[in-house]
Amino acid sequence: MWLFALFVAVPIIEIALFIQVGGLIGLWPTLLIVVVTAILGTQLVRQQGALALSQLRQSFSELNDPSEPLAHGALILLSGALLLTPGFFTDTVGFLLLIPAFRSFVFRELRKRIKVQGFVMGQQNMPPHQDGFRNQPGGPTTIDGEWQEIDREGDSASNDPQAPSGWTRH
Structure with a gap:
């Protein structure tokens, strides 16, 4: 219900602000402000987004919890959408x-309301491979080796089921 109220309230607020600001400074200065804020906002979003991406990469490389850099990135993305939307x-x-x-404040407030069930870094919860095993200590071992196919053409014993398999030497 609160989302519906938000979708109704925001356009009403924007229309009211456009009427008030347009009445004070005129139509063209009002439109110029909207265009300038969109351009300035785009540049700032690009700069802040690059910073958030580098912080996210750093948290991954240091194996830290990436939830805060991810939240900052999502909030910057939301900021970009809001700045491209015309309105004061x-x-x-x-x-x-x-x-x-301010993003940190929003993150802390969101964190109070969101319960994370679990978070694991690494391969602890990786699903098993097709053969049912993971490549981990104590799992099956792969042995590299070389092989050579023995061609026994013309050997009448090769069709004999009692003959050696070709994998053994006689």
């Missing part, structure tokens, strides 16, 4: 989400 309210929220301290 959405631009304000979008620019706020570009501030790392």
Whole structure:
């Protein structure tokens, strides 16, 4: 229900703000502000997104919990969508989400409301391979070797089921 209220309230807020700002400064300056904030927001989103991506890579390389860098990346993506949406309210929220301290605050608040059942780094929970085993210590061992096919053409014993298999030497 709150999502429906959000979809109704945001356009109403935007229309009201457009009417107020347009009445104060005029149509063309209002439209110029909307275009400039979209351009500026795009540049800031690109810069913040690159920073968030490098932090995510660092958390993966150090085997740290990547949930915060992932959340920052998602919030930056949301910020970009809000900044490209024409309006003063959405631009304000979008620019706020570009501030790392504000994103951290949002992440902490979301973390209070979201319960993570489990998180594992590495191969502990990998599904087994087709043969039912994982490549891990104590599992089946693969032995590399060389083989050579023995061609026994013309040998009448090769069709004899009692003859050696060809894998053995006589």
